[in-house]
Amino acid sequence: MTVYLIRRLMQAMLVLAVMSVLVFLGVFAIGDPIEILIAADATQREKEEARIALGLDRPLIEQYWVFVQNALQGDLGRSFVFNMSALQVILQRFPATFELAMVAMLWTVLFGIPLGLWAGLKPDSFSGKSIMAGSILGFSLPSFWVGLMLIMTFAVVLGWLPSTGRAEPETHFGITSSLWTAKGWSHVMLPSINLALGQIALVIRLTRAGVREAMLMDYVKFARAKGLSQRRVIGVHVMKNIMIPIVTVLGLELGSLIAFAVVTESIFAWPGMGKLIIDSINLLDRPIVVAYLLMTVFLVIFINFAVDVLYSVLDPRVRLKDAGA
Amino acid sequence: MSGPTPTVDAAAVSPWRLVVAEFFASPLAVFGLVLLVIIVGVAVFAPWISPQNPYDLAQLSIMDGRQPPGTESLDGLTFWLGSDDQGRDMLSGIFYGLRISLAVGVLSAIVALAVGMVMGMVAAFFGGWVDALIMRIVDIQLSFPAILIALVLIAVLGQGVDKVIIALITVQWAYYARTVRGTALVERRREYIEAATCLALSKPRILFGHLMPNCLPPLIVVATVQVAGAIALEATLSFLGLGLPITEPSLGLLIANGFQYLLSGRYWISFFPGVALLLTIVAINLVGDQLRDILNPRLKK
Numbered sequence: 001m002t003v004y005l006i007r008r009l010m011q012a013m014l015v016l017a018v019m020s021v022l023v024f025l026g027v028f029a030i031g032d033p034i035e036i037l038i039a040a041d042a043t044q045r046e047k048e049e050a051r052i053a054l055g056l057d058r059p060l061i062e063q064y065w066v067f068v069q070n071a072l073q074g075d076l077g078r079s080f081v082f083n084m085s086a087l088q089v090i091l092q093r094f095p096a097t098f099e100l101a102m103v104a105m106l107w108t109v110l111f112g113i114p115l116g117l118w119a120g121l122k123p124d125s126f127s128g129k130s131i132m133a134g135s136i137l138g139f140s141l142p143s144f145w146v147g148l149m150l151i152m153t154f155a156v157v158l159g160w161l162p163s164t165g166r167a168e169p170e171t172h173f174g175i176t177s178s179l180w181t182a183k184g185w186s187h188v189m190l191p192s193i194n195l196a197l198g199q200i201a202l203v204i205r206l207t208r209a210g211v212r213e214a215m216l217m218d219y220v221k222f223a224r225a226k227g228l229s230q231r232r233v234i235g236v237h238v239m240k241n242i243m244i245p246i247v248t249v250l251g252l253e254l255g256s257l258i259a260f261a262v263v264t265e266s267i268f269a270w271p272g273m274g275k276l277i278i279d280s281i282n283l284l285d286r287p288i289v290v291a292y293l294l295m296t297v298f299l300v301i302f303i304n305f306a307v308d309v310l311y312s313v314l315d316p317r318v319r320l321k322d323a324g325a
Numbered sequence: 326m327s328g329p330t331p332t333v334d335a336a337a338v339s340p341w342r343l344v345v346a347e348f349f350a351s352p353l354a355v356f357g358l359v360l361l362v363i364i365v366g367v368a369v370f371a372p373w374i375s376p377q378n379p380y381d382l383a384q385l386s387i388m389d390g391r392q393p394p395g396t397e398s399l400d401g402l403t404f405w406l407g408s409d410d411q412g413r414d415m416l417s418g419i420f421y422g423l424r425i426s427l428a429v430g431v432l433s434a435i436v437a438l439a440v441g442m443v444m445g446m447v448a449a450f451f452g453g454w455v456d457a458l459i460m461r462i463v464d465i466q467l468s469f470p471a472i473l474i475a476l477v478l479i480a481v482l483g484q485g486v487d488k489v490i491i492a493l494i495t496v497q498w499a500y501y502a503r504t505v506r507g508t509a510l511v512e513r514r515r516e517y518i519e520a521a522t523c524l525a526l527s528k529p530r531i532l533f534g535h536l537m538p539n540c541l542p543p544l545i546v547v548a549t550v551q552v553a554g555a556i557a558l559e560a561t562l563s564f565l566g567l568g569l570p571i572t573e574p575s576l577g578l579l580i581a582n583g584f585q586y587l588l589s590g591r592y593w594i595s596f597f598p599g600v601a602l603l604l605t606i607v608a609i610n611l612v613g614d615q616l617r618d619i620l621n622p623r624l625k626k
Contacts, residue, residue: 140603
């Protein structure tokens with residue numbers, strides 16, 4: 001187990017290192033930041049001085065080393081546009097994105113698991129087939145277009161929900177969130193549903209497959225033979241066994257939710273990291289782009305690592321297999 | 326079918342004919358195929374069937390801008406699906422947009438398939454550290470959300486058609502590589518590979534002449550799904566303003582273009598390109614689903 005952990009951790013570090021090289025070389029080595037930073041009428045000498053002051057005259061390897069040293073101290077450069085530490089700008093936007101992702105996750109669990117359970121228990125019924133057809137739509141619909149249709153239906157035509165923005169966050173019990181108010185929920189409703197649809201489709205399919213497989217198992221027959229009620233057989237015996245893969249996938253999908261929030265935030269003008277990165281790419285605000293990409297990559301790697309470890313803790317079969325290998 | 330006996334022996338019929346026969350057994354899949362043929366036809370023949378060349382500025386008039394569906398333009402042309410802010414006929418815009426979206430999607434899927442197939446076969450055939458290295462890269466890449474990889478590449482490479490295609494290929498090759506490796510590992514142990522090895526054929530010849538054709542069926546399934554994914558991802562990138570340039574408006578860009586008018590109730594500028602995108606993706610997925618059911622022996626009764 002310890003060997004596995006160390007190996008897994010080393011791999012995560014290696015991936016992060018490779019990604020940092022890629023992002024750094026790509027974003028910093030192409031083009032000349034001086035052209036953007038310094039006024040166009042500066043003399044050649046002034047440009048040279050600025051280049052030396054910023055360390056841009058040194059070899060790329062050295063520049064990368066300086067970048068890594070600064071990054072390890074939490075300094076990912078200053079945003080050209082906000083004139084603030086890039087990491088700070090991103091961390092300011094992080095709670096909004098996290099909030100959106102968490103609400104989307106809530107819908108995923110609340111709708112995905114029960115619908116998948118139903119479709120798995122009654123695979124040949126009309127309702128079961130409709131759920132599966134719906135989940136295919138959830139997969140194939142491009143999420144940005146669904147977002148537009150949600151705005152058109154619920155904001156423009158029906159006028160039930162606001163189409164853009166996030167409500168003013170409030171702090172209660174030490175948690176700052178826009179979800180303390182009804183207005184906050186009305187704002188988060190459309191974007192979170194938009195973000196959740198693909199995940200709901202995925203969880204429906206996973207749950208259905210798991211239930212169908214579990215229903216044929218001996219332990220279900222045995223539970224039935226003991227005379228347990230259908231509710232107990234499904235609620236306790238089946239659920240316990242299918243939850244492990246579902247929880248794992250949900251964990252892994254959290255990274256996906258945060259990454260795909262880029263699209264949702266752009267549509268619904270949700271003031272999170274995703275909207276920031278799109279704006280920054282268009283404004284050539286390189287430090288923000290680098291900081292966002294590295295932070296999201298770090299988040300995904302961290303989540304994958306945590307889920308892997310949790311999985312082997314939760315499921316003894318995985319642990320045994322690893323110890324034998 | 327020209328055999329002397331009226332009942333056709335299944336073993337005597339070519340496997341492709343069986344696949345075709347089975348494919349047409351599902352009305353939904355046939356519907357998808359018909360839809361797909363129409364869409365591809367429209368995309369290929371767009372310059373000849375469009376009521377208007379949407380990028381010839383001489384044909385456009387700003388006075389015709391943002392007309393609802395069914396309005397007649399100043400030149401007497403009917404905007405069946407309305408017009409955009411430039412006075413461009415949406416139907417023509419969609420025909421040309423389909424052309425670009427499909428071209429980008431299909432091209433990137435083909436290159437990704439080629440790259441993924443070679444990598445997957447090499448991994449399976451040679452095994453050892455080559456296999457470990459390639460599959461580790463695949464695993465790591467698949468653990469990242471596709472959109473994040475695309476964003477990294479666009480931020481690094483910059484924007485443009487070629488950059489989008491490179492991003493799509495990079496996102497997709499791993500799926501093909503994984504699928505091919507799985508099939509190739511099984512196929513490698515078959516007698517025909519042993520026979521080819523005994524004949525002392527060269528390794529490239531065994532790989533590409535004997536192993537490759539037998540790895541193709543599952544790849545076809547992955548490819549159909551991936552083309553749909555590529556089209557959707559390109560549309561998403563274009564919608565975000567990071568995809569194709571304004572001079573080559575794909576469906577995603579048309580949708581993005583209409584977004585600002587959506588809130589004022591002028592739905593048609595975004596809605597109809599979206600429907601075209603949706604029909605394309607659904608048609609491809611319907612065909613792909615049926616192909617998977619046919620070509621996957623595990624699902625056979």
